[in-house]
Amino acid sequence: MEKQSAKGWLYLLPAILFLGVFMVYPLIDVFIYSFEEGYNSASQTYYGVGLYNYSYVLRDPYFLQALKNTFILVIVTVPLSTGFALLISVALSSIRPLRNLYQTIYFLPYVTNTLAVGLVFMILFKKTPYSDGLANLVISWFGGEAIDFIDGPYWAKMFVLCLYTIWVVMPFKILILTSALASVDETYYNAARVDGTSKWRTFIRITLPMISPTVFYLIITGFIGAFKAYSDAVALFGTDLNAAGMNTIVGYVYDMLYGNSGGYPSYASAAAIILFTVVLTITCVNLLVSKKHVHYS
Amino acid sequence: MNVLIYTLLTLWALMVLFPFYWMVLTSVKSYSAYNSEYIPQMFTLSPTLENYLEAFTVVPLARYFVNTLIFTVATTAIMMAVTVLAAYAFARLNFRGKNAAFVVFLSLMMIPSELVVITNYVTITNLDLRNTFLGLILPSVTSVFYIYLLKENFEQVPDDLYYAAKVDGTSDLKYLFKVMIPICKPTIVTIAILKVIECWNSYVWPRLVTDDENYFLVSNGIQAIRESGFGRENIPAMMAAVVSISVPLIVLFLIFRQKIMAGVARGGTKG
Numbered sequence: 001m002e003k004q005s006a007k008g009w010l011y012l013l014p015a016i017l018f019l020g021v022f023m024v025y026p027l028i029d030v031f032i033y034s035f036e037e038g039y040n041s042a043s044q045t046y047y048g049v050g051l052y053n054y055s056y057v058l059r060d061p062y063f064l065q066a067l068k069n070t071f072i073l074v075i076v077t078v079p080l081s082t083g084f085a086l087l088i089s090v091a092l093s094s095i096r097p098l099r100n101l102y103q104t105i106y107f108l109p110y111v112t113n114t115l116a117v118g119l120v121f122m123i124l125f126k127k128t129p130y131s132d133g134l135a136n137l138v139i140s141w142f143g144g145e146a147i148d149f150i151d152g153p154y155w156a157k158m159f160v161l162c163l164y165t166i167w168v169v170m171p172f173k174i175l176i177l178t179s180a181l182a183s184v185d186e187t188y189y190n191a192a193r194v195d196g197t198s199k200w201r202t203f204i205r206i207t208l209p210m211i212s213p214t215v216f217y218l219i220i221t222g223f224i225g226a227f228k229a230y231s232d233a234v235a236l237f238g239t240d241l242n243a244a245g246m247n248t249i250v251g252y253v254y255d256m257l258y259g260n261s262g263g264y265p266s267y268a269s270a271a272a273i274i275l276f277t278v279v280l281t282i283t284c285v286n287l288l289v290s291k292k293h294v295h296y297s
Numbered sequence: 298m299n300v301l302i303y304t305l306l307t308l309w310a311l312m313v314l315f316p317f318y319w320m321v322l323t324s325v326k327s328y329s330a331y332n333s334e335y336i337p338q339m340f341t342l343s344p345t346l347e348n349y350l351e352a353f354t355v356v357p358l359a360r361y362f363v364n365t366l367i368f369t370v371a372t373t374a375i376m377m378a379v380t381v382l383a384a385y386a387f388a389r390l391n392f393r394g395k396n397a398a399f400v401v402f403l404s405l406m407m408i409p410s411e412l413v414v415i416t417n418y419v420t421i422t423n424l425d426l427r428n429t430f431l432g433l434i435l436p437s438v439t440s441v442f443y444i445y446l447l448k449e450n451f452e453q454v455p456d457d458l459y460y461a462a463k464v465d466g467t468s469d470l471k472y473l474f475k476v477m478i479p480i481c482k483p484t485i486v487t488i489a490i491l492k493v494i495e496c497w498n499s500y501v502w503p504r505l506v507t508d509d510e511n512y513f514l515v516s517n518g519i520q521a522i523r524e525s526g527f528g529r530e531n532i533p534a535m536m537a538a539v540v541s542i543s544v545p546l547i548v549l550f551l552i553f554r555q556k557i558m559a560g561v562a563r564g565g566t567k568g
Binding site: 004005006007008009011012014015018019021022023024025026027029030033087088091092094095098102103104105106107108109110111112113114115116117119120121122123124128130131132133134137167170172175176179224228230231234235238239250253254257258265268269272273275276279 | 299302303305306309310312313314316317319320323332334335336337378379380382383385386387390391392393394395398402405408409411412413414415416417418419420435436438439441444469494497498500501504505515516519520523524530532535536539542543546547549550551554557558561562
């Protein structure tokens, strides 16, 4: 047993080393940073312990802007993308010909570089002196006024960010929902057909309850993912998100750490911990709500 | 009813494909043609490859590619070695404290990378590893989830095989390489592909630890191109760069379509 024990730990050693240095230690350290006041990264000194970093972050207008942006993004994209993915998946499950082709196409955004495709969205929506861009061309067909979606009004920028986020997260949701729909037992549908139940009623009474754990899983992961949004915004509006007024909470953390406004790991740590308190709270609320409404077989 | 369903599905397919079409289209328009279009044209009659030439000569796109390749291969290889050994220990070996260790590993799965990136940034800076491949690779290696996934798969290999091998005097390491890995190859390949996709698209960590463009990966490269590259206004050349960095993953996806989709359905997260 002693020899076996040593061998087991030996096999685990590389994993433990990596996880210890780059995960466990940083996790403890981030809490320490967040309470050290006046930390100086050059001399690695600080002059006090307390909650100042938190109160600084919570009063920083850039953080409040980032908080607002992130909340809007979450509230708009999570329900829309989940609902729309459900619609597409149900439609996809009801056909046979071309199904594989559609599935392959729908998955493409998952394997593309977020930064790269974001640039395409940027040029589609950007208004330059040379051209109003394609999005504005479509708007003009319907008699609308040209808007700069990239450097223009806040709502327009938010619209593009939400649209791009939905475009990026749809593949995952469609994939998970179609496999959940495929695993619903056929006998339920056959029974419903014998009883002459309408399609809509079958969907509400059978399909939806059967896949509700999956839908719920997607809502939770969707919330967590949207709260951590960052690179989509960088792709559309560039790295100086504070200037564009389009920063997200994660973006605020990184900006505090690095770049022109960087060098403040204490503020970054406090902001990161605030973010995860929010995410944890919302996940717990979701779990409580789901106990009432989700059908676990 | 069917008409309605197909219309919906086709509309979304067009929404997905259109950005891809637009990037390819723009990348083959000449600079002067693109800038003289006040109303964007949906197709071009005189496609040109000059933008691709420019993308690979004016900015060091080839270097970004090589960097990304080195980063992706090294990170995936080290991660696979670490993951296979740990998964084998949890699935096959008996040792004191195994269950406790496994619980600790599982709980680490819930730790978001945004929380640990701050200290990792400080660690790598203090170790003087900024703008090195080591600094890029080391913190990107850990993936608790894949250890869990592979452990589950390893456990499905019948115990009898192990005892038979033990009777024959086969060592644990040999058993791992000769029996476990070949049997579980599909899962191992899936994990490797998912990690490759993740590495190819990683942006945040490389951005934090590199500011020397000799160490930029494609994501950072494309961002640098966007902000200063071709004098900002050369959109066709920018799109040629975008197409170039998107193609490798799309080809990988088309080859391993089934594996990737099954793998993501089992354990991918994004969105």
